[in-house]
Amino acid sequence: xxxxxxxxxxxxxxxxxxxxxxxxxxxxxxxxxxxxxxxxxxxxxxxxxxxxxxxxxxxxxxxxxxxxxxxxxxxxxxxxxxxxxxxxxxxxxxxxxxxxxxxxxxxxxxxxxxxxxxxxxxxxxxxx
Numbered sequence: 001x002x003x004x005x006x007x008x009x010x011x012x013x014x015x016x017x018x019x020x021x022x023x024x025x026x027x028x029x030x031x032x033x034x035x036x037x038x039x040x041x042x043x044x045x046x047x048x049x050x051x052x053x054x055x056x057x058x059x060x061x062x063x064x065x066x067x068x069x070x071x072x073x074x075x076x077x078x079x080x081x082x083x084x085x086x087x088x089x090x091x092x093x094x095x096x097x098x099x100x101x102x103x104x105x106x107x108x109x110x111x112x113x114x115x116x117x118x119x120x121x122x123x124x125x126x127x128x
Contacts, residue, residue, distance in 0.1 A: 002069035011042030
C-alpha cells in the first residue's frame with residue numbers, strides 16, 4: 001500500500017481462492033482474502049526486503065507483511081518451501097488467472113452475501 005515493498009511474480013499464479021475463514025477475515029479486515037500460490041523460484045522481493053516482518057502463525061508457517069503500512073504480502077510454509085501464498089490485492093499488474101472457488105463459506109461473515117445484487121460503480125457511490 002505504501003510502496004515500501006514491491007514484488008515480482010514471473011510465473012503462473014495457481015489455486016486462487018476467496019478464503020472466508022475467520023483467520024483470513026481477521027488478517028485482512030475484510031469479508032474474505034483472495035490468495036494464490038506461486039512457485040518460490042518465480043517470486044522475488046524487488047524492493048524493500050528489509051521492510052518485511054513476519055508473524056509466526058503456527059510453527060513453520062509465517063505471514064510476511066510490510067512493517068511500514070502493515071499490508072500483508074505473502075505467507076510461507078516450511079512444510080512446502082517450493083511455494084508461497086500471495087494476497088492478490090498486492091499486485092499492480094493484471095493477471096490472467098482467475099479464482100476457482102469460495103472456501104470456508106460456513107465461516108463467512110454474516111453480512112457477506114456471496115450472491116448479492118448490489119449496484120456497481122466505477123467510483124464512489126452517488127452522493128458521497
